[in-house]
Amino acid sequence: MCTQNCIKRPIFSLVMAAILLTLIAACGGSDPEELEIPIKLENGSLTPATIQVKQGDMVTLKIDTEEAGEFHLHGYDIEMDVPAGVPTDLFVLADITGRFKITFHAAAEDEHEDGDDEHDDDDEEEIEIGILEVNPR
Template sequence: MNRTVVVIVLVVLGLGVLFLALRPDSTSTKDDDPTETPADEPQERDYDVAIEGGAMEPAEINAEERDFVTLRLTSESPVEVHVHGYDVEGDVLPGEETELSFEADATGRFEIEDHETEAQLGTLLVQPR
């Protein structure tokens, strides 16, 4: 009887030690690491983009595959914005905000251009997930 109790106590203590020894590893790599957020979930990426002097600010739009991207575009002069690869386009007029939204289902580097002059305004960079 006594021996059984001792064995049970030892087993429980052993499991407790194992639990404590293994726990910090699993939590620090999963829960505590800020770079490992719910990583593979597509995200919404909203960008406020100002077009000035023939260039976008920011000049580069970054997204990961399957993210939902929204560009809120403003410009001091009328521009016909065209996102290559996605064939998304829209007119941006002074004093107005134009929203272009798309799902980033193609990866790569794509030109964003003024469709009228064919001058490059900026770049869309979609990384594979």
């Protein structure tokens, strides 16, 4: 009564399921990650100088600086005031790939009051301290 099909079909299903699971696992290997990256600003440069993440990562930069001022992540246009000696979190959802300058604006008398995104204030000191590198996933 039972033909060979009765036995073969379940085995076939199992093989297909195994193949599917393998494919899903392969894709899932590069899910966006939540990263906490400590960075330190000392003598005008960051350690590490280049921060490497992958597209889609949810990155918290834990900033430790010996000098108060403003961190500016170009491209993403994120600016954040950082006090000296108090670790400060800067969150970045790394959804744009590329290499982005991180600059430091020393705390000065003048603030960015003009609402201009570009830094054409001649009297404002802006130094390049590092790079955020967002690689394709």
